[in-house]
Amino acid sequence: MLPKKDMFGITRFRESMRATRADRGPKYVVESMDAAGKHVHTAQVRVLDYDLNVTRDPENARACFSSQSHDFDIGLHRTQSWKPLLGTGIFTSQGETWKHSRALVRPQFSKEQISDLDLAGRHTQELLDKIVPGLDGWTDTMNLQPLFYNFALDTITEFLYGYSVHAQNHRAHATLPVVSGMDEPNLLELGANFDHGKRWIEERGAFYKWYWLMSSKDFDHRCREIHKLVDWFVRIRLQVGEKGRDSAVEDEGKKKFILLDELAKETQNPLELRNESLSLLFAGRDTAGALLGWVFYFLARHERVFKKLRSIVLETFGPSITGEISFAQLKACQYMLHMINECFRVAAVIPLNERVAVRDTTLPRGGGPDGSQPIFIPKGRQILIATYAMQHRADIWGEDVEEFKPERWEGRKVGWEFLPFGAGPRNCLGRKWISVAPLRTKVVGRNTCLLET
Numbered sequence: 001m002l003p004k005k006d007m008f009g010i011t012r013f014r015e016s017m018r019a020t021r022a023d024r025g026p027k028y029v030v031e032s033m034d035a036a037g038k039h040v041h042t043a044q045v046r047v048l049d050y051d052l053n054v055t056r057d058p059e060n061a062r063a064c065f066s067s068q069s070h071d072f073d074i075g076l077h078r079t080q081s082w083k084p085l086l087g088t089g090i091f092t093s094q095g096e097t098w099k100h101s102r103a104l105v106r107p108q109f110s111k112e113q114i115s116d117l118d119l120a121g122r123h124t125q126e127l128l129d130k131i132v133p134g135l136d137g138w139t140d141t142m143n144l145q146p147l148f149y150n151f152a153l154d155t156i157t158e159f160l161y162g163y164s165v166h167a168q169n170h171r172a173h174a175t176l177p178v179v180s181g182m183d184e185p186n187l188l189e190l191g192a193n194f195d196h197g198k199r200w201i202e203e204r205g206a207f208y209k210w211y212w213l214m215s216s217k218d219f220d221h222r223c224r225e226i227h228k229l230v231d232w233f234v235r236i237r238l239q240v241g242e243k244g245r246d247s248a249v250e251d252e253g254k255k256k257f258i259l260l261d262e263l264a265k266e267t268q269n270p271l272e273l274r275n276e277s278l279s280l281l282f283a284g285r286d287t288a289g290a291l292l293g294w295v296f297y298f299l300a301r302h303e304r305v306f307k308k309l310r311s312i313v314l315e316t317f318g319p320s321i322t323g324e325i326s327f328a329q330l331k332a333c334q335y336m337l338h339m340i341n342e343c344f345r346v347a348a349v350i351p352l353n354e355r356v357a358v359r360d361t362t363l364p365r366g367g368g369p370d371g372s373q374p375i376f377i378p379k380g381r382q383i384l385i386a387t388y389a390m391q392h393r394a395d396i397w398g399e400d401v402e403e404f405k406p407e408r409w410e411g412r413k414v415g416w417e418f419l420p421f422g423a424g425p426r427n428c429l430g431r432k433w434i435s436v437a438p439l440r441t442k443v444v445g446r447n448t449c450l451l452e453t
């Protein structure tokens with residue numbers, strides 16, 4: 001047990017809230033466990049009247065996600081914290097309801113459907129257009145992160161709904177069909193509504209079982225606006241049908257894949273279509289935008305890695321932005337994959353995952369004098385799987401664990417200590433979308449090379 005800091009567990013609660021608000025929640029977990037001992041990898045913590053377990057042990061992660069996945073499910077707090085925004089869908093449901101969602105959504109993520117290089121190419125061009133070098137070949141100092149979120153939002157809305165919200169280029173506002181009985185929704189506010197909504201959800205999650213204390217008019221407003229937009233896309237699909245869409249066919253006569261159209265072949269329930277597609281929108285926009293941000297953060301700070309990667313990319317794909325790129329070439333570009341893995345390891349796009357025991361059970365590690373024996377987990381106990389903390393264990397990754405070093409991935413067999421996309425039955429459906437996405441290069445200015453992932 002992590003030592004109590006006061007009788008009622010208030011100090012820990014306050015500390016964890018403060019860390020979440022300061023965007024240093026993952027580091028707070030590492031510090032709290034290290035304070036108990038560098039060898040302590042699974043601990044029980046009391047927060048107010050509530051006990052939970054935190055683990056940075058790969059064996060326990062394997063148990064929660066895979067080998068004992070029948071003993072664990074996502075928790076009610078997660079479900080309830082997210083529900084006002086996402087409703088009941090793949091992200092927020094449990095048991096049989098989740099199985100139904102997964103069966104509905106999973107077939108849409110086959111390799112052919114997610115490998116639309118034109119889609120990513122078009123939106124990447126818009127991203128590049130925002131980065132304009134001056135006469136000396138350099139841009140002013142600029143904040144790239146909002147551009148990456150906008151890029152992700154444009155790409156994923158077109159993939160899901162057939163219409164991009166054009167967050168990157170407001171002047172390219174899509175000509176939208178009229179939907180009887182509905183005002184045209186505000187496409188441009190979607191990014192801001194997501195950002196605020198997500199902030200509320202994080203706060204609600206940090207309040208554990210008291211999530212309901214964190215409700216606000218602003219959160220309700222953001223949820224309503226997002227629902228209005230998605231309902232509008234759904235209504236278009238249900239009113240005009242797949243064939244009624246102009247965008248169902250691309251210029252060259254090639255049929256465009258639109259995820260909502262495929263879902264609508266399985267169900268015509270507007271609420272189901274809203275919830276499932278919104279879950280994907282939420283899952284894809286923030287994670288992909290954040291990953292791009294971290295990639296550039298690390299490349300900007302590690303000149304050696306940047307130069308090495310740039311020369312490998314140019315050698316593999318050539319300098320032309322319009323050149324053909326094959327999956328075989330992508331797979332061969334090992335250094336790029338190692339660099340992305342290292343971003344995932346050091347920064348952890350999803351730094352903390354969770355499960356709740358659905359029956360009395362055990363976890364394989366954390367008990368006995370040296371922590372190598374099983375521990376008892378009562379039904380209802382929440383387990384925080386601290387993936388960021390797992391990825392910063394010196395005894396697993398070596399003494400240079402805090403260094404950004406893509407070379408550490410050469411010849412490394414990935415085990416349960418590295419789970420950027422989760423694992424087991426609830427693993428990430430967008431994984432292939434991220435890892436087989438196209439990569440092209442463009443030289444911007446004298447010394448800058450942009451990568452499109």
Ligand code: HEM
Nearest residue numbers: 090283284287288291349350420421422426427428429430
């Ligand atoms: C850098 C990018 C991404 C990262 C790091 C990531 C990470 C994750 C993780 C860790 C989970 C597991 C959650 C859990 O165990 O409860 C997950 C689930 C999921 N992800 Fe992703 N994700 C990414 C991109 C995407 C994209 C682009 C999409 C879809 C377009 C997507 C769709 C999903 C869905 C639907 C689930 C829920 C699966 C289920 O519960 O059955 N993800 N993701």
